[in-house]
Amino acid sequence: MIRVVLPAHLRTLARVTGEVKLEVDGQVTQRAVLNALEASYPMLRGTIRDHVTQQRRPFVRFFACEEDLSHESPDALLPEPVVNGIEPFLVVGAIAGG
Amino acid sequence: MSSVRVLVGTRKGAFVLTSDAKRERWDISGPHFAGWEIYHIKGSPVDPNRLYASQSSGWFGQLIQRSNDGGKTWEPVGNKFEYDGVPGTHQWYDGTPHPWEFKRVWHVEPSLSDPDTVFAGIEDAAMFRSTDGGQNWQELSGLRGHGSGPRWQPGAGGMCLHTIILDPSDANRMFIAISAAGAFRTDDGGKTWKPINRGLTSQYIPDPNAEVGHCVHHVAMHGARPGVLFMQKHWDVMRSDDAGDSWHEVSGNLPTDFGFVIDVHAHEPETIYVVPIKSDSEHYPPDGKLRVYRSRTGGNEWEELGKGLPQSNCYVNVLRDAMAVDKLDSCGVYFGTTGGQVYASADAGDNWAPIVRDLPAVLSVEVQTLP
Numbered sequence: 001m002i003r004v005v006l007p008a009h010l011r012t013l014a015r016v017t018g019e020v021k022l023e024v025d026g027q028v029t030q031r032a033v034l035n036a037l038e039a040s041y042p043m044l045r046g047t048i049r050d051h052v053t054q055q056r057r058p059f060v061r062f063f064a065c066e067e068d069l070s071h072e073s074p075d076a077l078l079p080e081p082v083v084n085g086i087e088p089f090l091v092v093g094a095i096a097g098g
Numbered sequence: 099m100s101s102v103r104v105l106v107g108t109r110k111g112a113f114v115l116t117s118d119a120k121r122e123r124w125d126i127s128g129p130h131f132a133g134w135e136i137y138h139i140k141g142s143p144v145d146p147n148r149l150y151a152s153q154s155s156g157w158f159g160q161l162i163q164r165s166n167d168g169g170k171t172w173e174p175v176g177n178k179f180e181y182d183g184v185p186g187t188h189q190w191y192d193g194t195p196h197p198w199e200f201k202r203v204w205h206v207e208p209s210l211s212d213p214d215t216v217f218a219g220i221e222d223a224a225m226f227r228s229t230d231g232g233q234n235w236q237e238l239s240g241l242r243g244h245g246s247g248p249r250w251q252p253g254a255g256g257m258c259l260h261t262i263i264l265d266p267s268d269a270n271r272m273f274i275a276i277s278a279a280g281a282f283r284t285d286d287g288g289k290t291w292k293p294i295n296r297g298l299t300s301q302y303i304p305d306p307n308a309e310v311g312h313c314v315h316h317v318a319m320h321g322a323r324p325g326v327l328f329m330q331k332h333w334d335v336m337r338s339d340d341a342g343d344s345w346h347e348v349s350g351n352l353p354t355d356f357g358f359v360i361d362v363h364a365h366e367p368e369t370i371y372v373v374p375i376k377s378d379s380e381h382y383p384p385d386g387k388l389r390v391y392r393s394r395t396g397g398n399e400w401e402e403l404g405k406g407l408p409q410s411n412c413y414v415n416v417l418r419d420a421m422a423v424d425k426l427d428s429c430g431v432y433f434g435t436t437g438g439q440v441y442a443s444a445d446a447g448d449n450w451a452p453i454v455r456d457l458p459a460v461l462s463v464e465v466q467t468l469p
Contacts, residue, residue: 047161051177052178052200
């Protein structure tokens with residue numbers, strides 16, 4: 001079970017409170033987690049990564065295990081504590097004014 | 099008894115203002131989508147409880163929300179706006195080619211006949227259509243594919259398609275406007291488009307007869323006379339009596355011919371409204387006095403309407419989609435400001451009062467007249 005923490009605006013959009021828990025088949029990568037997230041919550045499509053290019057949106061960051069994973073390959077394996085559900089995968093809205 | 103519902107989009111959410119036909123006491127609901135930019139909300143003319151809203155954010159991109167109960171509840175629908183084919187390039191500010199990139203939806207325009215059909219005007223400028231209630235969107239690529247597309251250039255607010263007008267007498271005819279390309283018309287339901295900018299002069303482009311490149315701020319039409327169009331351009335208020343084939347200036351005695359909004363009285367096709375704004379970079383009312391100007395002669399002769407509006411120290415702007423009229427017997431006129439006020443006049447502009455004073459900056463105002 002993968003634990004995902006969404007920023008407040010996306011929790012409101014997805015109508016969830018607290019963490020989201022996802023089953024991810026195969027290797028646990030950013031792409032696999034986001035695919036599973038969007039499959040469970042289709043309203044999040046296009047809000048974390050661009051619909052067409054599938055690139056992370058510029059003001060969205062991915063953190064886990066006290067590391068910024070935003071610039072990692074979307075196909076890189078996530079840290080073991082995320083894979084076994086000890087630590088959450090955090091989707092963060094960047095501090096960028098507004 | 100009739101009532102009105104005012105749909106307000108702001109920098110930080112949407113608000114729905116409702117009143118009975120007296121338009122004296124208002125209920126205010128919101129913010130809906132708190133913290134998100136709501137560029138535009140509009141209801142279906144054939145099913146007034148069907149609303150569409152453009153919701154966007156610099157962090158999380160674009161969403162389209164749909165309501166089936168007049169704005170009490172909402173559901174997100176499709177938000178994939180993918181240009182048809184290879185997007186190609188338009189002109190960047192420095193004159194170099196720049197790839198077309200989707201940024202946001204500026205305007206949603208529900209069909210006049212089908213609540214599930216809705217058009218969207220987007221930045222970078224293109225027009226999309228959904229025929230399934232907003233779930234899926236297809237580009238009407240004949241517009242962007244017009245031969246002039248590579249010469250279109252963004253205005254200061256981006257290269258946005260901000261105005262969509264559907265002709266009630268001809269389902270195949272639509273008008274759109276783009277900053278800073280100009281106005282266009284289709285007569286075949288969106289397959290092909292022609293620029294309709296003859297007669298516009300723009301001091302910032304060298305060719306006085308340029309086919310495109312004009313910074314059109316807004317266009318308005320009265321449904322009973324779809325061949326007559328009124329335009330507020332970056333400078334100049336313009337009029338066309340031949341569906342945009344030619345334009346002539348009707349700025350007349352306005353204190354400044356710059357502004358963003360323009361609208362037409364619901365029952366008097368020759369009565370039009372603008373809010374003059376001091377150009378070019380100040381973007382607030384002349385002399386700090388907020389005044390609507392009304393022409394009962396289709397332009398050229400304008401009267402100042404300021405009763406109930408602040409007449410000193412007022413330095414707000416009124417953005418292009420932030421004026422609307424209702425259809426009650428005594429036509430109501432409404433507009434919103436970047437200072438967060440929404441003003442209403444229940445007597446066609448003679449007297450004004452704020453419905454609400456302290457919203458976030460208002461981006462758009464639409465009005466529904468309900469039975």
